[in-house]
Amino acid sequence: MSLKGKTVIVVTGIFVMVTLGILAMFDVISQAYPTIVLNEDEINEIKIINQDRSITISDKEKKQNLFTLFKEIKLDEKLASDQVPSGWTYNVYFFDEKGEAFDLVFVGENVRYKGDWYKIDQCIIIDLHNYFDIYIN
Numbered sequence: 001m002s003l004k005g006k007t008v009i010v011v012t013g014i015f016v017m018v019t020l021g022i023l024a025m026f027d028v029i030s031q032a033y034p035t036i037v038l039n040e041d042e043i044n045e046i047k048i049i050n051q052d053r054s055i056t057i058s059d060k061e062k063k064q065n066l067f068t069l070f071k072e073i074k075l076d077e078k079l080a081s082d083q084v085p086s087g088w089t090y091n092v093y094f095f096d097e098k099g100e101a102f103d104l105v106f107v108g109e110n111v112r113y114k115g116d117w118y119k120i121d122q123c124i125i126i127d128l129h130n131y132f133d134i135y136i137n
Contacts, residue, residue: 034075036104036113038094040067045095048132050088055135062135066092069127070104073111075118085110085117090128 046057046066057063079085087108093101105112109122 036070036073036075036111038067038070040064042096043094044097047093047095047101048128049091049093050132053132055132057135066131069124069131073120073124075111075113075120077119079110079117079119083117090125090132092128 040063043063044058046063048055048057057066085107090106092104092106094103095101103112106125106128109119109125110117111120111124112118
C-alpha cells in the first residue's frame with residue numbers, strides 16, 4: 001500500500017472518531033438537559049390559565065409561536081419530590097382532537113412536566129407572561 005493510501009486511511013479514521021465523539025457529546029448534553037416534547041400535529045387547542053384569566057388558542061400561527069417557546073425550555077434540574085414550588089402560576093393545557101389534555105404548570109422558575117418539577121430559565125416565564133398579555137387583551 002502506498003503512502004498516499006495509508007494517509008487517506010488515517011485521515012478517514014480520525015474524521016470518523018472526531019465525528020463519533022461530537023455525536024456522543026451532543027447525546028450526553030441532550031440527556032443532561034431534557035426538553036419538553038410536544039407532538040404539534042396532534043394538538044388542536046391550547047388553553048393558558050393565569051389566576052382568574054384564560055385564553056384559548058386554536059389559530060395555527062399562534063400555536064406555532066407557543067410551540068417554538070416551549071421547545072426552547074431546557075429542564076435544568078429536577079426538583080426533589082418535597083420541593084413543590086409556590087408562586088405565580090400559569091397552567092397550559094394541550095388538547096388533542098378527542099378533547100383529551102395534558103398540561104404544563106409554570107410556577108416561579110419551575111415547570112411541572114409529566115408529573116415532575118424542574119427548574120428552568122426565568123426568561124421562559126417572562127416570554128410566556130408577555131405572550132399571555134399580548135393575546136389576553
